[in-house]
Amino acid sequence: MxxxxxxxxxxxxxxxxxxxxxxxxxxxxxxxxxxxxxxxxxxxxxxxxxxxxxxxxxxxxxxxxxxxxxxxxxxxxxxxxxxxxxxxxxxxxxxxxxxxxxxxxxxxxxxxxxxxxxxxxxxxxxLEQRLEFLAHHDELTGLLNRRAGLGLLEKEILRSRRYATPLCVAICDLDHFKRVNDRYGHAVGDSVLSETAELMKDAMRQHDHVIRLGGEEFLILLPGVTLEEACQAVDRLRQRLETTPLAAEQLWLTLSAGVAEFQGNEEAEALLERSDHALYRAKHEGRNRVRVTA
Structure with a gap:
């Protein structure tokens, strides 16, 4: 009733x-x-x-x-x-x-x-939406965080294997970033990282993915491009950063990057390791350059 x-x-x-x-x-x-x-x-x-x-x-x-x-x-x-x-x-x-x-x-x-x-x-x-965002994104830059980024890499690898399409990754590191924090403080360092993240997103293609691995280190996923094309894209990013003053202090920074192309039989860890070795070469040879795996 x-x-x-x-x-x-x-x-x-x-x-x-x-x-x-x-x-x-x-x-x-x-x-x-x-x-x-x-x-x-x-x-x-x-x-x-x-x-x-x-x-x-x-x-x-x-x-x-x-x-x-x-x-x-x-x-x-x-x-x-x-x-x-x-x-x-x-x-x-x-x-x-x-x-x-x-x-x-x-x-x-x-x-x-x-x-x-x-x-x-x-x-x-x-609050729920904010917590959901922070579970997958870096709070400072808004980029995908390390965990979400590596999960996305696994998905891109599966897609590359399934459709036999190329996939490249680049690990990028800001050169001498510690000097920024030491001289200007962490607040300025945070501004530099945030602006660098925006520059990187703007410089890359819509289908590329920019991820903050931690500190001043970033990972870029470049699906559907060859190693040569990936190197050209990352080098354009390097040149753009080199000519862009950052933060209110108008600081000029450079980056070093290592690029690797996915080999169909390798796992994500091996791909990242090869990219990291190329980054080490870039830094060892003087920084502010892009290098690929041998």
Missing amino acids: TPSLEPFGNTEKVIHAAPIGICVTDADGLFEMVNPAYCDFYGYREEELLGQPFTMVVPEANRPSLIDLHERFIAGESDLEATQEWEVQGRDGQPKNILAKAARIRDGNGQVKKVTFVLDITERKS
């Missing part, structure tokens, strides 16, 4: 005083009652909501599915709707995240209504 508000004379007072958003909509989805917490959350006055469709607080793209959900709940047999997470929007158009729980009731005239309880989880959702 569908519950009714009729026996409880103080129900409206309870709804009005509730610390969470509560609204009552009719069978057509029009607001019949909204409490102050609901109005505060969405940024509307009570009179601006009453008589309006509940979809006014829902992004346009989600309205058809929510209207369908509302109609099926009103016509259904269950008096309680499962708790669901939704993206909504306030009067300012900014997205918000809620947990919504609904109950079906009847008024004194036997008309079916829907009472929806809204819990604001915007901050929690933002």
Whole structure:
């Protein structure tokens, strides 16, 4: 049996005083009652909501599915709707995240209504998204972190084997970066790393992947190119960095890089080791250069 508000004379007072958003909509989805917490959350006055469709607080793209959900709940047999997470929007158009729980009731005239309880989880959702991002990305530069980058390399290796397409990797290291931290401090060093990351992403192709391995060392995955093409791309990056002043201090840095092409029978570890040996050669021969494995 569908519950009714009729026996409880103080129900409206309870709804009005509730610390969470509560609204009552009719069978057509029009607001019949909204409490102050609901109005505060969405940024509307009570009179601006009453008589309006509940979809006014829902992004346009989600309205058809929510209207369908509302109609099926009103016509259904269950008096309680499962708790669901939704993206909504306030009067300012900014997205918000809620947990919504609904109950079906009847008024004194036997008309079916829907009472929806809204819990604001915007901050929690933002934190979850931030933690998810940090699980795969370097916090300073926004690049993929070492773990995610090596996982991506494994996927690129599988793709290269499956389709017999070339794959190259480059390990890049900023030359004498320790001097920046020693002379200007770690804050300036962080600015240099962040700007270098942006420069690297901008200099490489859309399908290349730039990864921060740690410190001043970066890994670049270059799928679909030969060793010669990869060397040319990385050398263009080297030249661009060499001619670009970094941070407010206008510092000039160079990089050394080692490039290796994937051999179909080797594992990721062996490929990276060959690239690292080429990087060592670049540094041993004077830095600010690109070298390949023998």
